[in-house]
Amino acid sequence: MALDISAGEALEILVxxxxxxxxxxxxxxxxxxxxxxxxxxxxxxxxxxWIRDNERWQPVLGALMGxxxxxxxxxxxxxxxxxxxxxxxTVIATLIATLGDAAFVLIGAVFQNPDFxxxxxxxxxxxxxxxxxxxxxxxxxxxxxxxxxxxxxPTLGSSEPLGEEVARQLEDEAHCDIHGTxxxxxxxxxxxxxGLGYQILHQGYRxxxxxxxxxxxxxxxxxxxxxxxxxxxxxxxxxxxxxxxLVTWVGFVGTSLSIILYLSSKNFFADDTEATIGDKxxxxxxxxxxxASETAFVTFWVLIAYLAFEFxxxxxxxxxxxxxxxxxxVGAVVVAAGVGLIPGCGxxxxxITAYVEGVISFPALVANAIxxxxxxxxxxxxxxxxxxxxxxxxxxxxxxxxxxxxxWMMGEYPDAERLLQP
Numbered sequence: 013m014a015l016d017i018s019a020g021e022a023l024e025i026l027v028x029x030x031x032x033x034x035x036x037x038x039x040x041x042x043x044x045x046x047x048x049x050x051x052x053x054x055x056x057x058x059x060x061x062w063i064r065d066n067e068r069w070q071p072v073l074g075a076l077m078g079x080x081x082x083x084x085x086x087x088x089x090x091x092x093x094x095x096x097x098x099x100x101x102t103v104i105a106t107l108i109a110t111l112g113d114a115a116f117v118l119i120g121a122v123f124q125n126p127d128f129x130x131x132x133x134x135x136x137x138x139x140x141x142x143x144x145x146x147x148x149x150x151x152x153x154x155x156x157x158x159x160x161x162x163x164x165x166p167t168l169g170s171s172e173p174l175g176e177e178v179a180r181q182l183e184d185e186a187h188c189d190i191h192g193t194x195x196x197x198x199x200x201x202x203x204x205x206x207g208l209g210y211q212i213l214h215q216g217y218r219x220x221x222x223x224x225x226x227x228x229x230x231x232x233x234x235x236x237x238x239x240x241x242x243x244x245x246x247x248x249x250x251x252x253x254x255x256x257x258l259v260t261w262v263g264f265v266g267t268s269l270s271i272i273l274y275l276s277s278k279n280f281f282a283d284d285t286e287a288t289i290g291d292k293x294x295x296x297x298x299x300x301x302x303x304a305s306e307t308a309f310v311t312f313w314v315l316i317a318y319l320a321f322e323f324x325x326x327x328x329x330x331x332x333x334x335x336x337x338x339x340x341x342v343g344a345v346v347v348a349a350g351v352g353l354i355p356g357c358g359x360x361x362x363x364i365t366a367y368v369e370g371v372i373s374f375p376a377l378v379a380n381a382i383x384x385x386x387x388x389x390x391x392x393x394x395x396x397x398x399x400x401x402x403x404x405x406x407x408x409x410x411x412x413x414x415x416x417x418x419x420w421m422m423g424e425y426p427d428a429e430r431l432l433q434p
Contacts (some may be wrong), residue, residue: 015328024248029318031246031263037314038266039228040120042307044081049303052084053296060088063098071147074102075140078109078388081119083357084389086110094395100156101125103392103399104406109139110387111356113310114364121368124235131374135381142382142410151405157398186420203291209276216276217304222268224307227266233426265313273308312420313358317365341374345415348376352383352411353404355393360384375422379415383408 017025040058059355089106092098118135121128150156203210227310235245251257279288288305289299295388351363360380385407391401 016389022323025322027260027264028248028321029315029322030267031260033228033315033318034263034266034270034309035231035259036124036236037117037120038270038291038307038311039224039231040123041116041310042224042303043348044116044119045310046303047364049084049299049306050296052080053299063102064092067099067347070102071105071144071151072096074106074147075109075143078106079136079140080145081111081113081115081413083110083112086112086386087391089141090388090391090395093392098387099147099151099379100399101147101149102149103147103403104150105143106305106381107145107388107403108146108410110384110386110388111136111139111381112226112360112365112384113306114360114381114384114386116307116310117314117364117368121303127370131377135374135378138378138414139381144412146204146406146410155402155406157396157402160372178319190198199218203288211276212276213273213305214271214301216269217301220266220273220304221260221300221307223266224347227262230262239417240245267311270308270311271315273305274312276382277308278304293398300347308416309357311362314365316358317362320362321366321369321371339366339376341373342416342419344372344376345379345419346412348380349383349411349415350374352380355385355387355389355410357386357388360386372421375415375418379411379419381411382414383411 019081038237059077063070063077066073074089077089079085083211086106089103093100093103098255115136118128118132122132186402205214210241234246241287246256249256249260288302348363351359361379363372363384364377366372367374389403392403396409
């Protein structure tokens with residue numbers, strides 16, 4: 013295996029990948045991240061209280077929280093379980109339904125090609141239905157791991173209530189101020205405003221949003237130009253006075269700024285933490301900051317995926333058709349489900365990008381979507397290691413079953429390959 017490529021060709025692949033990552037993915041993801049971050053900001057507190065007060069519907073409500081693009085909704089559910097507000101089946105439903113930040117890649121693909129809309133709706137609907145069914149099944153089977161947060165949670169087979177009594181016990185014995193505001197949202201930690209990375213992120217996000225706004229306009233124009241001429245593809249031109257040159261510079265600068273924000277956030281595999289969620293839910297300004305940070309995270313991993321595909325094909329002497337052949341079949345489903353075992357959104361973004369690029373089949377996409385937990389597994393891992401371990405089993409098993417079922421129904425057809433055609 014050797015890269016038979018000149019430095020100039022490698023540079024061109026890098027720049028084109030940076031341009032395409034920004035204008036084909038980032039700008040659309042940014043709009044969607046901002047929308048859903050704002051919705052979480054204005055509704056999350058009330059929605060969390062609603063979930064806590066409706067135990068019968070908790071797996072359904074948890075799956076809805078997981079279904080929202082990004083990891084914020086799923087992350088919020090983890091402290092609710094640890095404090096005894098929701099059932100373990102609710103956690104399972106949430107984790108199965110979530111696609112984390114990888115969902116934004118799929119949504120961005122719909123903007124580029126409306127033919128992606130149907131498979132995106134199918135994969136989300138499948139994740140939701142499987143999550144709800146498996147969540148209720150887990151509660152009915154009584155598989156709840158013993159005592160979240162040690163002695164503060166209900167044990168398997170116990171008649172101990174999930175709600176107020178457990179909350180009072182936690183408040184008394186752990187000295188937590190729960191009933192002051194009676195909201196998990198208000199108890200989420202906040203970021204510490206210190207360090208160079210924090211300053212770069214909280215000052216540079218304004219420049220990033222300005223470039224992204226320009227990029228969104230250009231991306232919409234590119235869609236119009238594609239509609240007028242299906243064979244149109246922007247050339248690599250560095251003259252900013254030309255149309256293609258402007259496209260190249262905006263894409264290059266936008267991705268460069270995204271990488272800077274990504275490195276400044278110091279969250280290399282998981283962009284969302286309870287601290288960032290807490291900030292977003294307390295301040296609209298912080299919502300803008302972390303919407304930029306979250307989008308930058310997606311941009312970085314999409315760029316890694318693009319480069320891996322491009323240089324991988326060169327190194328192995330393969331074509332896109334050859335990659336698609338390896339992305340179908342039982343093996344692809346098993347590997348995609350296995351990738352979902354990895355905590356964090358970074359590897360999952362690569363897997364979802366592989367589908368968008370026509371590398372893996374739709375059944376493999378479904379398996380990964382069900383198996384992955386996004387960033388939500390991290391706060392659960394901190395609070396309850398046994399619960400997080402069992403959660404990975406509860407998400408992987410249905411991922412393999414449903415993924416193989418789709419493979420049996422669809423065959424080995426790499427669905428995205430057709431959808432990429434203009």
